[in-house]
Amino acid sequence: MARSADSFRSSLWAATAEEPAIAAPPLAGEATADVAVIGGGYTGLSSALNLAEAGARVVLLEAREVGFGGSGRNGGQVIPGLKLDPSEMRAQWGEERGAALARAVGASADAVFARIDRHGIRCSPQRNGWIQAAHATPALARVMRRGAEWQQAGAPVTMFDAAALARQIGTREYVGGWRDGRAGTINPLAYARGLARAAIAAGAVLHADSPATSLRREGTGWRIETPGGVLRARSVIIGTNAYSDALVPGLAQTLLTVQSILIATAPLPEDMAARILPHGECVSETRRLAFYFRRSPDGRLVLGGRGAAGDEERESLFNALHGALARLYPEAASLPITHRWSGQVALTLDGLPRVHEPQPGLFIGIGYNGRGVAMGTLMGEWLARRVHAGTETPLPRTDVSPIPWHALRKPAIALGITWAWARDKMGFAG
Template identity: 40%
Template sequence: MDRTLPVSLWDATAEEEDLVGSLPENESFDVAIVGGGFTGLSTALHCAEAGLSACVLEAGQVGFGGSGRNVGLVNAGIWLPPTQVREKLGETYGPRFLKRFGDGPASVFDLIEKHQIRCEATREGTIHAAHAASGLRDLEARWKEWTSLGEPVDLLSRSEVAAKTGTDMFHGGLWDHRAGTINPMAYCRGLARAARAAGARICTGIKAETLRKDRSGWSVQTGRGALRAASVVLGTNAYTDALWPGLARSYTAIYYFQLATEPLGDRAGAVLPHGQGIWDTAPIMSSLRKDRSGRLIIGSMGKLIGTKSTGLSHRWAQKRLSRMFPGLGRVRFEEAWHGRIAMTPDHIPRIHALADGLYTPIGYNGRGITTGTIFGEAMAGLLTGMKPEELPLPVTEPAAVAAAPLKARFYNIAFSANQFIKGF
């Protein structure tokens, strides 16, 4: 891993220090956790606070995968509107899931406050912006559903969205007051710091290579020795590899790229003046937010094609910003990166029992911050006596997504074509 290059803007600007740790020798733990992102670190923190001995194995650095490459929108719920969630999960899990995930941002911000995590946290909400009249109709339906459940969401007119974003290109929007923004890498590092303070071990640069179950528990073999644990949690999500055969075929992997401008100061004073992050209703979604230094971070579905200063993604970002904010002028980008997202066919995440004492939450569909945090707490609950039926979702076995690699390639081609078309 080349540490001379930042994972993302968030890596380069995080106030929380990077945390490193070596593999303990000849130790056994209650739980071994593979992956040092939101899920793994939330699991470690909550397990340690519950009195379990926990050890995190991270192949790279803390937050190296999707967590450190996230947009940083702390959104409530998932992609689906409440009615569809209830239809898919039933009347037992549906309402419970909606309540738990609706409260997800509060769980994240409570942890940030409790552990004083320095991650540029703002709680001004996020705006789901209508790219067209059809998008506004969809948002109106969602607004009616969420308000019927008593949730604090406002439907915004075109002029109201323009006042909050600085652009008149959107037809309206849904302002979710539960949500907010963070530096996601700093949040990861803060979780790691808190987990270590609670007694968890955090091991970086340690790749889990094989898992083996015997009568006394699990053996996790790494390139630097073995670790024993009574239970194992895989917190790898979209960065799942061949550690557990077939697991990586249980979702479709897509990419999301972002570019961050230099600090723009007064030039961008009218852009997102109150700090909300936005994402739109277009079939190939785009996002925009601002950090505390006045950088604009713009992104969309697909791989980064080129660099921060040249190439297709750079051209797309310049064109997109010029369309949204004609008076902004040409900008210079400081960082560019992409990350992977694990998409499930029904847009609902999963909790899988892979074997006795081996679990994985997976398939976050682009909602990694809240989902990883919630599922980490759920894993700790499961390992400390919670009944499986009390979890936010039923525990299931993984099922392969038909033609997942082909779907991933098709999406990548479509997203690249979108960059090409919109960049001219």
């Protein structure tokens, strides 16, 4: 059976990335830094870049290579916001802080595209918007309410009824939806590599093939061991997300990790390309077990969805993905599938990211629930400001609180999938 970890090279993004792989030798011997960053995905790279630009001495450790985890394997959808609507943020955190958080996360896609422009990152950026499509009538009211809220907050929002949405994206499978013009698409692996290139240019030092095997206090700072050396730093940022392990006790147990699986077709023939997503948006469904899809820069149809828990891929779930393709765009289902791959995403029970400071000088940002491109970039900026200037993060900090039933997560996730299928069939929004 195929392993998710082995599919990195088979992704469309690895095959088409314009940004070259980053040459970052393993840590050898001893090194020191103002800030040690653990994890070479969006959170870690964004943190390292922002800190280096602020003048800090930064050393980043990556267990494999830059972008190897979910940052290099996702669908490349740059979607602002959180799972909560602005009114829900204000209800949860109060009018002032909730409104400030809504403004901050609403600008997360801006943060991504600003970085791309500033550093000339060659990741095929296209800012053509994101559509959230309601799969059934019971889900439509919540979808339209969400779009209206962001519209009232000043976002460039377009609302669609069923007929207008069918004309916009080329399928009649949905009953309506809304478009957020702030969003867009990228090659996610190329974006990660571009952030790394910019961080190095700003003075950060990156070490690949350098997993952090231990982390402990040493005087007023931290000692991090890798197979080849030791790194000492005053502060540590951890951005390992779905690839978190036992480095920080209990951290991995705060997350449920599942695969995000993707397929890419051969390039669409001209007649299909004129009908299927002709305006270049990316699309997500409202199902709890939702599919998401987009066009690639070279004209392929890319479709993704939730995969298995654990590292082993399940052929039945890839078959379900192809079935969704046939349902959405029957004419495209006969095209060859040229690429298929998967990566791990980190889910939290309430669908919200987490900011942790379990000890002085230790900063953690994780749990993006499928919105890691924009939110991971923004989290890196937040953590960098927190370390360098002491600025509070817009998202309130929480304790590291392991899920009590985490040891039973695989059967629990399987049960949850069964329940989600039932809700999806009844038409409720995810």
